[in-house]
Amino acid sequence: MKPAARHLWLGLAAAPVVSFFALPFLYLIAVSLKTKDDVLNGRFWPTAPTLANWPAAFEAANILGFILNSVVVSLASGLVTIALALPSAYAVLRLKIGGKWLSDVTLSSYMAPPIVALIPLFFLLKTTGLLDTRAGLVLIYGFANVPVAFWLLMPFLRRMPIEIEQAAAMDGAGPFRTLLQIVVPIIAPGIVATFIIVTVLSYNEFLFASAFTFSDATRTLPVGISLFQGDRLVNFGQMAAASLAGIAPVYLVALFMQRYLVSGLAHGGVK
């Protein structure tokens, strides 16, 4: 087959794949622009597009407050995770502290489904008075994502030429200074990728958030949206608008950070 013809066939094969992955997102946009009657006709695009669902959704529930809670909790927990995971990953790899068992234990701790930790963590938050607080969620997510961050950071640290660190040590820099001033700037793309991934994981998390928050002041977006749909008003248009508003922050991050993301996921995943 000629290269041009081959490319045409491959393109034809890729089209249904891309449409399938774009479909739910496009449909959410379409539904968010539909009137209540329009929703029932079962067509894809609205016959009489309206923007009325958007303000209505923000009035029906405290969507902005939920988004704010999600953003604050996920960013703070992302920082906690990196602060916990980076020194340890560095120590295991370069300072030979903890050794293989520590990385094995850390990774295998991720195998258990989160439902295992649900009840014990509920009581932990209750005893410490952190139940139904954003700080409680920050700590839980910050701790829970450490294995993921550990796993994602490792390959970036491993690929760093050790000679640079040895030179820093010769110049009298301690290991902590070497980590902060030499290693961190070099593997910054890896740290950024890891930070984005664990932050998005926290932003999207639902199980813990639904069990540990029960007031509008602390509820994160997935919890808020899940209540939205259980509500008496099953207004598809508003539900779609609210969902899109919640997806927007992550898609913006994905758009601007996609290069970091793909490399972070790909490097962490193989092996």
Next chain:
Amino acid sequence: MTAFAVEVLEPAGAAGAAARSHALRARLGRLAWIAPVLVALVVTTLYPTVFLLALAFSKSTLGKPFRGFVGIKHFATALQDPIFLAAIGRSVAYALATSLVQLALGFLIALLFTSLLKAGRFLMSLVLLPLMTPPVMVGIAWKLIFAPAGGLLNGTLITYGVISEPISILGHPTLAWLAIGVADLWQWTPFIVILCFAALSTVPESVHEAAMVDGANGWQRFWHITLPLVAAPLSSIYLLKLILSFKLFDLVYILTFGGPGFATTSAGFAIYRRAIEQFDVGRAAAETMIYALVIGLVTLPVVRLHQHFERREL
């Protein structure tokens, strides 16, 4: 721990004491590096395991835990509860099946994207979006598509005359599972595509060229060269997706809430309802331990398979 004790108990002079305190400080200094991860492991893994074990043997509610020792009563009840056992069976079948389907599909898409070169890399960042979407919103998008009144699927099927009346997809035991599977596939296949893409990019171009010189056709090159080279990463990707599938909760919560009846109640969802809605934390803890054990047993052969491929590679 023992080394530390020996050092402290050892009788020595003042100089020895100074050296010892120096060694101790160095040891503590080293420990400080990994302390953050140790704390995280204690909070998220060790403490929950111990706590859960204690709960599983006691009469406990969400309001008042540990109100007396009940022995293995909760385990016995759980193992005799057909609804819970069915939920475990569903979770296992679901995890094995969806992971296999998504691995096959994700690998094919990755092959396609690899052949598309530059365009493939652009498509890759496009299919990244489902992975980033909060699962709750994934559930809502697919719920709108599957809705009986005004849903896209029913609307399309009626327009093309496949069906005359809308069908309740999420209200049908088998179709509801398929619906959850499709939403899961939409969300997670991109992740598998990225990982497979990365695995495929490690296959050196020179190997292909050598095989082409030897007259191997496309299929032979794929079957005898590419596939064996990526077998180890593929097995670890399957393992990873298996672990993720056992966590299934959000999609069930949004799409079906475990229904119709208990038809789509996964083990995780059953345990959640037992603890958070019925407050029977003791029994929920016993059920969690059973579920964790089952996951360990199911994933063990996959771990072994992965180790087999890794060894073969060396």
